Amino acid sequence: MAIEAANEARPARIRLGMVGGGKDAFIGAVHRIAARLDDQFELVAGALSSTPEKARESGEMLGLAPDRIYGDFREMAIREARIRNGIEAVAIVTPNHVHYQAAREFLKRGIHVICDKPLTSTMADARKLMQLAGKSDALFILTHNYTGYPMVRQAREMVAAGELGEIRLIHVEYVQDWLSEPLEKSGAKQAVWRTDPARSGAGGSIGDIGTHAFNLASFVSGLRAEELCADLHTFVEGRQLDDNAHVMLRFAGGARGMLWSSQVAPGNENGLKLRIYGAKGGLEWAQEDPNRLWYAPLGEPKRLLTRSGAGAGPASLRVSRIPPGHPEGYLEGFANIYAEAARAILARREGRPVPPEVVYPTIEDGFAGMAFIDACIRSSQRNGAWVGLQIP
Amino acid sequence: MAIEAANEARPARIRLGMVGGGKDAFIGAVHRIAARLDDQFELVAGALSSTPEKARESGEMLGLAPDRIYGDFREMAIREARIRNGIEAVAIVTPNHVHYQAAREFLKRGIHVICDKPLTSTMADARKLMQLAGKSDALFILTHNYTGYPMVRQAREMVAAGELGEIRLIHVEYVQDWLSEPLEKSGAKQAVWRTDPARSGAGGSIGDIGTHAFNLASFVSGLRAEELCADLHTFVEGRQLDDNAHVMLRFAGGARGMLWSSQVAPGNENGLKLRIYGAKGGLEWAQEDPNRLWYAPLGEPKRLLTRSGAGAGPASLRVSRIPPGHPEGYLEGFANIYAEAARAILARREGRPVPPEVVYPTIEDGFAGMAFIDACIRSSQRNGAWVGLQIP
Amino acid sequence: MAIEAANEARPARIRLGMVGGGKDAFIGAVHRIAARLDDQFELVAGALSSTPEKARESGEMLGLAPDRIYGDFREMAIREARIRNGIEAVAIVTPNHVHYQAAREFLKRGIHVICDKPLTSTMADARKLMQLAGKSDALFILTHNYTGYPMVRQAREMVAAGELGEIRLIHVEYVQDWLSEPLEKSGAKQAVWRTDPARSGAGGSIGDIGTHAFNLASFVSGLRAEELCADLHTFVEGRQLDDNAHVMLRFAGGARGMLWSSQVAPGNENGLKLRIYGAKGGLEWAQEDPNRLWYAPLGEPKRLLTRSGAGAGPASLRVSRIPPGHPEGYLEGFANIYAEAARAILARREGRPVPPEVVYPTIEDGFAGMAFIDACIRSSQRNGAWVGLQIP
């Protein structure tokens, strides 16, 4: 057992509300665990379902006070903004098409927003939300949770420090198999909404998981994608959205890349992998083995960096809780987004600037993700022509 | 993203106290995260350090009410047993030599005890504690946390179901490198007490990590070790306890095994590995890759079982929180011990029997661990003669 | 040690000549080991270098009779075709631009040709050579050696048997790092000719290793690529040919794929990997770990098939020499191409039809590889437009 102390919770919990995340939801429970892990947030209010009865039941199950269980997020925003000790932040964990409307209500009342990805279900909504956020004093944190993994932070730090030299190649993929068959026809809730354009937006696999891959590539490389060409495809008959996407990328400065998202590749559970190569070295990371990072300095043996182990730098150490060799996982990575959010929110609360080392995905990242989806669809509609990404 | 809902917290939190786990401690923070993860416990009191000033500071940092910050565990036991809404359970996370005395104070007042391993620092204390626990109405839960990993539960279930046939071989090891040099001389707190017989007891590596390996082997195989022969050794000059142990084992029913614990094997962080083979198949699991379990049915290709994936049975599914492909780690496994403890404590609170599927390491497991340490030392003193384990 | 007998050489060695493969060459020595491994060939003549002095020295080093060391391949073809016990087959292991002329001389004299890939350095040569081979009685075997690996045969057999269902996705890559720096400027022989369009042809990485990847995808899937779009790039300044290629593919029947070849990805030695997914299952194989094949039947745990192990079928068993768990490597795989060639040549010698289970890459495969290079270049020149592959 190594010797660093685990991260320690501090008092002064942030009062948190939640939109969505009721009884059958998957990601709401993940957000709640993530918020709880470091003891920085206290869930005190919720509009947990669009079905009032379910909203009430879910709120009771979570032990919310009856007067802070809301049937509607607008009502919650209005009242919580007004009452003493109302929520300081809200987690929006609904299907995509609700993100914009919900976020708007809270942002305009100065309540910080922690929002699931993709940002919205349409480009138009994304643009409006970005403008709104730009004018609000409230913070906007997007839960591209994979950026919370310590070894992803480590990779980003090494790239920024020039340890790979100039970046040439970025290969990223997010591959699953759970939609290999028409699961949505069986009524499985997660499958139904994620394959429904009305709720998910125009992207299927590209929106649900492709945006994670795209965000990860951008986050680690620090490079802006300028152009892409895409071949989206739906393999399962009758499905309305893509279930597989092949994308080639060109980045500012000359790097090139490939991105693959799939929900129909048997044997893959959550195969998010990033490989990035520069003139002087390479890095490889896989989400299913998140505590390790391969580092290959050109002309030297490959090295296996481990979380909190020898070779780990400050960017990963500050988001690690336990010694090397004891794996941290998905929930810990997700919780790091909440921990960063907490640091930023507490700074705001106390009138301090957000410390420079605090890093979380922003509304700009969310917009870039929407621009990515949009460009993939435009390219694919033009039979894979190269198109520009409209990232401001 | 797959479709199972994550575990959901229920209200009615258990009021928890803590002994030890103050500012510089490592494992106390882990216990607190584990207790918090599923929202079943609320830390309300603590005797967090034997140094009063540090106890106070630590308690304040954790947001405890001033009158529930104690300078002494006995004082805490007496008062908490008396006050309305006093603690229902206590976590004991001190160095080993304090376990017995602390546990006694709470057990005899009917407060449930969640205690770190090894059980005590001497066999005599272990015996007394086991008698005490036998007479108390309170539960005793030992945090042999590795038994909380879902795929360890999966392995145990498969062995019990006879999928390996009669067990023939058990190979287990827990290998580290952090004491390869005399770190204790530099004053590193973890190294100092873990190499000090007065605080650790008579076992060095064999007590600190060998007991975990031994417990894991017993937990998964369901077999009782009857005899062992051991070759303990101290490689680092001036160290008072063993830093490496080689052990051969014979189990009831005829299975045989090897156990290796080491703190001086460079390149190993927390290399706890179990391999178990029967007449019809084998299983292999490694703590650093805890979401996977290799299953080799004799004469068929090996299969890789994943947490919550195809092939996962009820024993692992009930302690999993998220879908396959999103790794759960050490903290989640640790939290499963707390979750099981919560289920048992709530059953007691409500006068129900503890449900049969609830599994956690007991005081008997703790005693078996002490008997293991004791047998290793006896054997090693007799130049590796085979000796019996005195497990009642 | 398992129990199958290793493959056994039979007498009646085939008299073999070699063009190229003199002293500094790399691949010539590999061909000679491959030809020797199963004792089916005897090297008796050679035109081992275009430099006469080197040809002579090389021939002597290999113990060739002085009158069968030739300074010129045409001279060798003419004389060997005429003498009693002249060569029955020739291995052509020169840089690419020589393949066509050399192969022509032997084919038209009825001498079987075993030729390195890619087929030629130009499409025009490829077309002429294919016509010539079509008219000749001699066999033409292309050493796309990776098709000789047993587990590649296993994968192909499983796909053909429908174990994956209808194929949807093919992901293949061949990634190296040895040209990350301008090695050709240092005069390194392998780097010089492989980056020289006059000797390599129009493809850099795409010709040297991309064709292997393309061939492997075709070989295992049994599918014909119909369209592709490509983004070729040269990262190292001053280099004349691509050192990285990104390609998207569409196959007859609707499968889609991605192909990546690179010589500039630090940390990759010979990273040839194939992943292929159908409606009912997936397969994954990596050249650097060639004795294993991952098989994922949809909805069941992944299985690790091993060479000669449980689950290995006849197509892989017939090209395996030793029991499972004892790795066979690159040379054994290469030798399997020679062993298949020997089976075909002996059948011809004895007037028998070539047995149906004998499989080796043909001139059609070579032509498909040339069409692949050509299409990549055409697409890339049109900024990645989708173009058809001109495979007859």
Place this chain on the structure above:
Amino acid sequence: MAIEAANEARPARIRLGMVGGGKDAFIGAVHRIAARLDDQFELVAGALSSTPEKARESGEMLGLAPDRIYGDFREMAIREARIRNGIEAVAIVTPNHVHYQAAREFLKRGIHVICDKPLTSTMADARKLMQLAGKSDALFILTHNYTGYPMVRQAREMVAAGELGEIRLIHVEYVQDWLSEPLEKSGAKQAVWRTDPARSGAGGSIGDIGTHAFNLASFVSGLRAEELCADLHTFVEGRQLDDNAHVMLRFAGGARGMLWSSQVAPGNENGLKLRIYGAKGGLEWAQEDPNRLWYAPLGEPKRLLTRSGAGAGPASLRVSRIPPGHPEGYLEGFANIYAEAARAILARREGRPVPPEVVYPTIEDGFAGMAFIDACIRSSQRNGAWVGLQIP
């Protein structure tokens, strides 16, 4: 494709005979491939079976001249020693109980012996053979073939150079599953003789594969085992020899170790693994992944050394044939023993001393292996008491 030239055969082949290795044998064919791979040997005579008919058939199948097919090894030794261009070396590939008698006939006639392991079937034979070899001018090479793997050479070189510091721990295992059931009852030839004390000697798994593990540990560490304690066991009912062995070891200089051999661990094919740790670093190697070697310098990230890759030293480079990333396997490693034998035999033929870099297992290594088996049995008979190894 990287740039080093492959090893090149030189003329002047060594005339080789073979004892054993007829039609149903396994290891004879392996020896023949190994002898052929680098073109240094020519098989010209054989006493391939103790059954005359089979000896004749086998010889014809291998293309031996009729007058050099012998029904008896003694006859072969006598005649070949007398004729012009008789064999210079003989490969003895029979079951163990024949080794001594056969080797004696050739050694005393000055014919070099390449002999399978274990050395003999009894300690008495081993002693006599060692004396005989000491007096003979002929060389004695034992095919502990795993010492031929390049990365094993690399490991040995690194230990000798002090890169691990003083060696503390050696963990080695050779684990199989092929005898999990009573295969010998089905008449499978390999199973029958390997479980028969009359042909194998007193060791079952410990003799067949445990000696390989022991030899590997000694070869890499350069340390002499002084004491061991062993727990041999037979799990399969009715079997006459051990099918599993647990051994603890103490080496000269203070290092300690564990050794495990098993033929009854389902899921293991040829799991020979070595882990060796010193005060400054550790190494890990596995036979099933032989081209890689993990190197962990204490306090630094682990490094993955690859055959012929960056970090490979002269001891491994001189026995590598092809560039990194193209796997070499079991046959190549076996062939390295033959290549070393050839270098030594050619030196003798030419009156030169054997070059110092030439390394192969000797009769002393063979004797040490016999002493290891003997000590294991003595210890096990005394219920695992520590016993000395009688290595001169």
